[in-house]
Amino acid sequence: MEQLTDLKAILHSKRANIYYLEKCRVMQKDGRVLYLTEEKNQNLFWNIPIANTTCLLLGTGTSITQAAMRMLAQAGVLVGFCGGGGTPLLMASEIEWLTPQSEYRPTEYMQGWMGFWFDDAKRLIAAKHIQQSRIAFLKRVWSKDRDLINEGFHFEDELIQTAFSAMSNRVEQAANVGKLLQLEAEFTKRLYKLAATNTKLPDFVRSRESTDLANDFLNHGNYLAYGLAATTLWVLGIPHGFAVMHGKTRRGALVFDIADLIKDSVVLPWAFICAKENATEQEFRQQCLQAFTDHKVLDFMFDVVKQIALKTDWDDANQGVAQP
Structure with a gap:
């Protein structure tokens, strides 16, 4: 399990991942952020490496738990709700970014x-x-x-x-x-x-x-x-x-x-x-x-x-x- 103190060890400019998810549920489980996809006969869990992620786009049919949002905030990951395919539901409408409320960014x-x-x-x-x-x-x-x-x-x-x-x-x-x-x-x-x-x-x-x-x-x-x-x-x-x-x-x-x-x-x-x-x-x-x-x-x-x-x-x- 990643230690919370290590979640911001990778600078944002060096992080490798942007995730776009749809038709799934994002949750926290055993100290990790996962997304759950529902298949016909079983549910599948997939890990999100939040310490190496810059932003998370949540498309159609997604939900996210409070616990997952807390961990994403601790890792400094921006979370945005968007329309299908990563684009907004309304033309020229901006994504509603949810940003961690940290007061320790540079001024x-x-x-x-x-x-x-x-x-x-x-x-x-x-x-x-x-x-x-x-x-x-x-x-x-x-x-x-x-x-x-x-x-x-x-x-x-x-x-x-x-x-x-x-x-x-x-x-x-x-x-x-x-x-x-x-x-x-x-x-x-x-x-x-x-x-x-x-x-x-x-x-x-x-x-x-x-x-x-x-x-x-x-x-x-x-x-x-x-x-x-x-x-x-x-x-x-x-x-x-x-x-x-x-x-x-x-x-x-x-x-x-x-x-x-x-x-x-x-x-x-x-x-x-x-x-x-x-x-x-x-x-x-x-x-x-x-x-x-x-x-x-x-x-x-x-x-x-x-x-x-x-x-x-x-x-x-x-x-x-x-x-x-």
Whole structure:
């Protein structure tokens, strides 16, 4: 049995697991957190290694006991209720994250974030920092991931080079967050076009309500990224409502900002590749999680958020952009 004092021994940025569960009951048994599945002739118990888990997504047909929730809190695991397949029941609705009520998280990052957040100009600099870090990460991943390169997702591709150069230059010239959001949408649209061409899905149209595999996988993968972003912000003690780009009236909007760091570089290409191969939802999820581990995306998220929170020279928008 794991000792309670050891449950937080593995740093969140180094943890390996995200779990999505459906049609089961999560409970505590003999000092472990298990989930119970009901079969025709027997019930089966499966262990959840909570000390090595960042977040737990509970989908349709799930329940959880108070004792299990207590142990998950002790291990610092975020728990979220979501719709089927890891996506919410309502379009664009955020997952309701249940976070352990620990008062021993760091305060320096929250204080640093608050130090600039109320200044519009500084908030714009932070938004630009996120976008430039996002582009730098895509360059790294698409330059070295052999599997993606073999599927046509290569940073040396002419379309990528054109989109990359245009995005990078125009981000620094953006006069407001609205312009940044426009640039972000245009950049992602170009990536969709490239991905659809590479995977021979010419009729693809992005729709969060669509039932085709590519859109389903994009929705699913994006919510895995939201789980990582929520974990990063919770561990650093930064409230999710202090967004720098997405709707500042949405309580969880900062989760969307941070998730954007890795969605285009990891989730997007694998959603299209898995759709081309007619993969199952579980196969896609496993591929995404493996890519998150291979490219150390959680470490990258932590680095970017820390850099912004502890930034001291706010006169130079280019200073300290994360180099993955």
